[in-house]
Amino acid sequence: MRRRKTIFDDGFQAYLTEGASIIGDAGIPVLMDLDNAQIPKDIIPFTKAKRCENKRQYVHFYEHDKEFSSVLTGTTHYLDMLKQYDGVITPDCSMAIGQSKCLQQANTYMNRAVGYYLQKNGIPVIPNIRWSDESSFDYCFLGVPLGNIVAISTHGCITSKDERKMFKSGLTAMIDTLAPKAVIVHGYMPNDIFGGFENYTKFYRYASWFERTHPKKVGA
Numbered sequence: 514m515r516r517r518k519t520i521f522d523d524g525f526q527a528y529l530t531e532g533a534s535i536i537g538d539a540g541i542p543v544l545m546d547l548d549n550a551q552i553p554k555d556i557i558p559f560t561k562a563k564r565c566e567n568k569r570q571y572v573h574f575y576e577h578d579k580e581f582s583s584v585l586t587g588t589t590h591y592l593d594m595l596k597q598y599d600g601v602i603t604p605d606c607s608m609a610i611g612q613s614k615c616l617q618q619a620n621t622y623m624n625r626a627v628g629y630y631l632q633k634n635g636i637p638v639i640p641n642i643r644w645s646d647e648s649s650f651d652y653c654f655l656g657v658p659l660g661n662i663v664a665i666s667t668h669g670c671i672t673s674k675d676e677r678k679m680f681k682s683g684l685t686a687m688i689d690t691l692a693p694k695a696v697i698v699h700g701y702m703p704n705d706i707f708g709g710f711e712n713y714t715k716f717y718r719y720a721s722w723f724e725r726t727h728p729k730k731v732g733a
Contacts, residue, residue, distance in 0.1 A: 526586065539621065542629050558580075560580050596635070603664075608645045608653065618652055628640060654691055661691075663695075693714050696714055
């Protein structure tokens with residue numbers, strides 16, 4: 514009994530990936546290739562979803578990691594709430610340039626693990642794709658079925674010239690690797706980053722929560 518408890522109480526919530534295929538050296542869980550996700554009518558942050566009456570939205574996690582850490586460590590506790598919504602965009606666990614490779618891989622793992630578990634419980638899931646620099650391209654796209662809907666966020670990721678260049682490089686790699694039929698974009702879509710990509714996929718932009726609540730303080 515003690516050995517079994519150690520296996521299933523490891524901080525990575527092994528129950529999340531029971532039955533999942535694993536891919537790559539990093540051992541990333543593979544999401545199910547389902548066709549039940551739709552283009553969201555709207556999206557809402559996880560911290561706002563608990564008290565929102567409009568359930569015809571997809572819940573997202575484009576917030577500080579501490580705001581949704583409890584979802585990663587206790588996903589089962591949130592199933593009933595998340596099932597009320599149209600679907601979920603998988604957790605946006607931080608990946609930053611200079612962050613250790615093993616931590617970035619772990620964050621990619623948790624993104625897919627939570628998504629897989631939600632799928633198993635009948636919740637439509639849109640994979641959130643997050644990268645740091647070119648070195649993360651080896652694993653940050655793993656576990657995502659080709660040709661489906663994916664989601665990305667530009668909020669806080671394109672404030673400098675170098676960040677914009679890196680974001681465009683990651684966007685190029687994502688489209689080349691995953692060939693998504695549609696991309697949900699949380700935040701702004703500046704033409705110097707997104708211009709020309711509309712020939713390869715469809716984009717659907719949704720304003721960030723900060724943009725919605727501070728329209729006069731945020732510029733394109």
